[in-house]
Amino acid sequence: MDCEQKTLITELTQGKELAELLRNNLNSISSLDTRQFLVEQILSSYEKALFLLNWGGCAVEIKPTISTLESPNYFANSSPKSDVSDQDCKDQCQKDVYKKRKTEPRWTEQVKVCSVTGLEGPLEDGYNWRKYGQKDILGANFPRGYYRCTHRHSQGCLATKQVQKSDQDPTIFEVTYRGRHTCLQASRLAVALSPASLKNDKSKQDKDSCQVEQPEQKPKPLKELSFNFREVKSQDSNNVEDIFPLFSFPDAYIGNGNEENDIFKESMMENDFLSSLSSAFISPATSDSSCFAMTPCHMNSLGIDHNVRTPESNLAPTSATNSPNGYWDISLDNVDFDTNFPLDNPELFT
DNA sequence: GAGATTTGACCGGC
DNA sequence: GCCGGTCAAATCTC
Numbered sequence: 001m002d003c004e005q006k007t008l009i010t011e012l013t014q015g016k017e018l019a020e021l022l023r024n025n026l027n028s029i030s031s032l033d034t035r036q037f038l039v040e041q042i043l044s045s046y047e048k049a050l051f052l053l054n055w056g057g058c059a060v061e062i063k064p065t066i067s068t069l070e071s072p073n074y075f076a077n078s079s080p081k082s083d084v085s086d087q088d089c090k091d092q093c094q095k096d097v098y099k100k101r102k103t104e105p106r107w108t109e110q111v112k113v114c115s116v117t118g119l120e121g122p123l124e125d126g127y128n129w130r131k132y133g134q135k136d137i138l139g140a141n142f143p144r145g146y147y148r149c150t151h152r153h154s155q156g157c158l159a160t161k162q163v164q165k166s167d168q169d170p171t172i173f174e175v176t177y178r179g180r181h182t183c184l185q186a187s188r189l190a191v192a193l194s195p196a197s198l199k200n201d202k203s204k205q206d207k208d209s210c211q212v213e214q215p216e217q218k219p220k221p222l223k224e225l226s227f228n229f230r231e232v233k234s235q236d237s238n239n240v241e242d243i244f245p246l247f248s249f250p251d252a253y254i255g256n257g258n259e260e261n262d263i264f265k266e267s268m269m270e271n272d273f274l275s276s277l278s279s280a281f282i283s284p285a286t287s288d289s290s291c292f293a294m295t296p297c298h299m300n301s302l303g304i305d306h307n308v309r310t311p312e313s314n315l316a317p318t319s320a321t322n323s324p325n326g327y328w329d330i331s332l333d334n335v336d337f338d339t340n341f342p343l344d345n346p347e348l349f350t
Numbered sequence: 351g352a353g354a355t356t357t358g359a360c361c362g363g364c
Numbered sequence: 365g366c367c368g369g370t371c372a373a374a375t376c377t378c
Contacts, residue, residue: 131355133370146369150354162369 008049010155015045044182127181129161141167149183157183 022038128150137144142165149157159179166172 130353132372134356135368135370138367144368148370160369 011045011049015042015049018042018045041182127159137164140164142170149181151183155183157181159183 018038018041022035022042025035025038129147130150130152131145131147133146134143135146144162144164147161147163149159151157159177159181161178162176164174164176166174
């Protein structure tokens with residue numbers, strides 16, 4: 001019961017915090033995707049809270065999907081926990097685990113990460129994963145690893161991913177993501193990388209440093225950011241391939257002695273921005289070159305969605321499949337960074 | 351000792 | 365019956 005109450009409190013608290021974040025974002029010019037993401041997270045939190053109240057302990061393990069909640073029979077078929085024994089509940093949970101494979105509609109995507117680029121491998125995507133299995137796959141030279149979100153039990157996050165080395169090129173890992181992160185880490189990642197957060201940080205810096213505001217001046221450091229497109233692809237359940245970039249700060253931008261740049265760097269460090277993306281997100285190898293890997297979620301948070309399929313996205317396939325493999329440098333001039341978002345708000349990183 | 355990983359067994363889908 | 369996905373006990377690591 002204590003565990004259920006804790007989970008319930010966690011979900012409701014998360015929902016409240018996310019709602020406050022959304023409120024702060026309403027008056028900003030943050031991207032629609034950012035706000036939509038917050039709305040989805042809020043709904044997810046309250047769905048889980050409601051599910052806990054309806055199902056008791058089973059709710060932690062079996063999170064209803066949007067589709068199941070939308071089902072007219074969902075609440076009609078749900079019965080109070082008191083109507084079933086613990087064993088029945090456990091058995092039902094066990095059955096649902098297998099049933100959901102077929103019935104639960106999940107978005108999937110594949111990401112190929114070339115380890116020679118400096119990334120440490122497919123696990124480095126900003127989330128904490130726990131390996132729960134490994135299988136030799138018929139016809140594959142390498143075994144497939146099964147990972148699920150570390151916060152599966154504590155927060156009911158059902159995101160999983162499968163990692164397998166490519167038969168053609170062992171330096172390439174094929175990563176298939178299944179399910180959407182509903183853990184707090186997901187919202188933190190989204191907030192940390194949201195255009196709003198980055199933009200507001202710059203705004204605050206201007207205030208704190210008492211600099212004269214120049215309306216026409218764009219955030220100079222951010223203009224110098226670049227995206228490097230390498231062999232990073234995604235694939236959803238519809239077999240649509242897109243390309244995701246490696247997110248890089250030029251060395252000249254971070255730690256070059258430039259005061260403005262140093263302010264940005266210090267702010268990120270003070271807010272634990274980099275570590276909030278987890279050490280996995282920024283590998284030691286990439287930190288030297290200030291090169292970060294961005295998952296579709298991160299890309300979406302930055303408002304760069306024309307080549308990115310979000311989990312619930314129904315966007316039509318883009319021309320990404322026709323994009324050249326190799327190395328792209330794209331200016332962020334067209335990326336909308338919100339200067340009004342409080343990156344220095346410690347609540348965002350707690 | 352807590353958390354993560356390994357690995358054999360189990361289950362459902364095909 | 366085979367195969368992929370998951371579970372859970374044993375083992376490992378810090």
